[in-house]
Amino acid sequence: MKMNFGQRVPAFLRAGLLMASCFVFSGPASADEPYTQGALRNYNTYCVQCHGINRNGRGINSRDMSVQPRDHSDAKGMGDIPNEEIFHVIKDGGLAVNKSVLMPAWGNVMNDEEIKELVAYLRFVCNCGSGK
Amino acid sequence: MKLSFLAALAMGLVAAPAFAADSVGAGILKSQCISCHAVVKPDNASLDRLWERKGPDLYYAGSKFNRPWLEKWLQNPVRIRPAGELYTKHIKGSDKEDVVDESTMAAHVKLSQADAEAVAEALMALTGPAGLVSKGAFKGDKVSMSMGAMFFNKLRGCAACHQAKPGTGGSSGPELYTAAERLQPDYLYSYIKNPQAIDPHIWMPTLNLAEPDLQRLTGYILQLSASEGK
Numbered sequence: 001m002k003m004n005f006g007q008r009v010p011a012f013l014r015a016g017l018l019m020a021s022c023f024v025f026s027g028p029a030s031a032d033e034p035y036t037q038g039a040l041r042n043y044n045t046y047c048v049q050c051h052g053i054n055r056n057g058r059g060i061n062s063r064d065m066s067v068q069p070r071d072h073s074d075a076k077g078m079g080d081i082p083n084e085e086i087f088h089v090i091k092d093g094g095l096a097v098n099k100s101v102l103m104p105a106w107g108n109v110m111n112d113e114e115i116k117e118l119v120a121y122l123r124f125v126c127n128c129g130s131g132k
Numbered sequence: 133m134k135l136s137f138l139a140a141l142a143m144g145l146v147a148a149p150a151f152a153a154d155s156v157g158a159g160i161l162k163s164q165c166i167s168c169h170a171v172v173k174p175d176n177a178s179l180d181r182l183w184e185r186k187g188p189d190l191y192y193a194g195s196k197f198n199r200p201w202l203e204k205w206l207q208n209p210v211r212i213r214p215a216g217e218l219y220t221k222h223i224k225g226s227d228k229e230d231v232v233d234e235s236t237m238a239a240h241v242k243l244s245q246a247d248a249e250a251v252a253e254a255l256m257a258l259t260g261p262a263g264l265v266s267k268g269a270f271k272g273d274k275v276s277m278s279m280g281a282m283f284f285n286k287l288r289g290c291a292a293c294h295q296a297k298p299g300t301g302g303s304s305g306p307e308l309y310t311a312a313e314r315l316q317p318d319y320l321y322s323y324i325k326n327p328q329a330i331d332p333h334i335w336m337p338t339l340n341l342a343e344p345d346l347q348r349l350t351g352y353i354l355q356l357s358a359s360e361g362k
């Protein structure tokens with residue numbers, strides 16, 4: 001399952017890079033891709049540095065981290081976290097939910113709508129339901 | 133190449149810079165630098181533009197850099213951000229954590245001493261919009277390195293993305309053991325306080341740090357050096 005996911009991800013990234021070259025902005029979510037292009041772009045800008053290009057928590061920064069970043073492809077681990085908590089931890093950082101300070105607050109970088117879209121994207125990545 | 137120039141033109145990146153157009157340094161900036169760096173503030177401050185640009189913005193270089201470092205670096209450019217800019221374009225997956233994809237890294241233009249001095253002079257004239265950097269904000273107090281390290285590593289998590297000594301820490305942000313040589317103290321303070329205000333959409337979070345934290349972190353970073361902790 002994980003292997004398949006790892007192979008799927010580079011396609012998302014290619015889509016992201018293609019988008020960069022075409023000046024295309026975030027479009028509506030479709031049934032096949034239940035997330036916005038804006039969420040994908042935000043993930044590739046802010047989250048990949050720690051959570052990894054394969055969304056598995058093995059980002060370029062993770063090597064020396066005292067607490068490893070969450071594996072977003074882990075259906076079980078992610079499935080246990082409600083949407084509200086994911087929203088809260090992105091907006092206010094790890095400390096706000098008694099987790100690591102290494103997860104910073106992104107509330108000054110992304111607005112609430114963007115963070116909501118990112119939560120939807122994370123649900124797609126983990127393939128773990130709607131979290132509601 | 134042509135396309136990227138047109139794209140830059142469309143985004144308003146290519147325009148008459150705000151320095152004496154007839155100086156040698158300004159001429160070199162125009163002929164060699166503006167295809168990758170913005171020397172005037174771009175109208176487009178979107179996230180897409182951050183992905184489009186090929187190098188850091190230089191329109192506020194005079195409020196950011198120390199001139200001696202600029203002159204030295206332009207003659208011998210070395211990597212400052214271990215994973216390049218934008219890091220996402222320069223990494224690849226591996227069996228363990230993501231690694232830098234060296235094949236995507238291009239060498240920076242190298243200048244002669246005379247050209248480097250001329251370009252440094254032209255860059256120092258580019259001070260950017262008024263108020264971008266809070267002049268006099270950093271008080272210059274010495275800080276305890278052990279206390280600073282605790283803030284940097286444990287309490288504020290800066291080490292997740294930055295290296296305070298060579299080879300240890302994160303790779304998506306610039307190395308900080310050379311920051312004192314490279315950067316003006318007030319720029320460093322202002323950037324830590326609100327990176328987004330200086331570099332819109334940059335992948336460094338804005339942490340709402342209290343004033344004592346800002347002073348402490350700025351002081352700690354300025355007291356770091358490449359030899360420390362080796």
